Amino acid sequence: MIRVDTRPRKRNSHRADAERRFPQHLQWLRGRPCLIEGRAGHVCTGRMEASHSDADGSKGMGLKxxxxxxxxxxxxxxxxxxxxxxxTWQAKYGVNHAEAGREYGRKSPHRARWADIDGAPR
Ligand SMILES: [Zn+2]
Structure with a gap:
């Protein structure tokens, strides 16, 4: 009898998620101007944050x-x-979140951290 485990995959998710986290890069991002500052009448409010795209294909199995x-x-x-x-948000401001994110990834002073990850921005 073949048993199929239909439970959500959890066993490796913590480790897999940890490999995607670069806190110093996020800190550097929070020191940059808002991506859409001045676009389509946008006026910045509140503190700076690091925003993750969930439509770039790298999010799956519950991973950010x-x-x-x-x-x-x-x-x-x-x-x-x-x-x-x-x-809708991208169309309103004329930006591509995933492409812009990879551009920040290329410019980051911390980019050596993901040098060995396939598909990472160089
Ligand atoms: Zn803003």
Whole structure:
């Protein structure tokens, strides 16, 4: 008899998630201007945050996207993105969250941290 385990995969998720976290990069991002500052009349509000895209294909099995695809957003921009949805938000401001995130990943002073990860920004 073949048993199929239909429970959500949890065993490796903690470790897999830890490999996607680069706290120093996120701290650096929070020191950058908001990605959409001045676009489509956006006025920044609140503190700076690091925003993760959930539509770049790297999120799956309950894992949050890699930190190296995050972008800096003020709290107001971050909340609006979550409220109206990524695609609508991107169209409104003329930005691509995933592409912009990879560009920040390339410019990060901490990019050596993900040098050995396949598909990471270089
Ligand atoms: Zn803003």
């Amino acid at each position: 996207a890699h930190d190296f695809t995050a972008v800096p957003l003020c709290r107001g921009a971050h909340e609006e993105k979550d409220r109206i949805g990524l695609l």
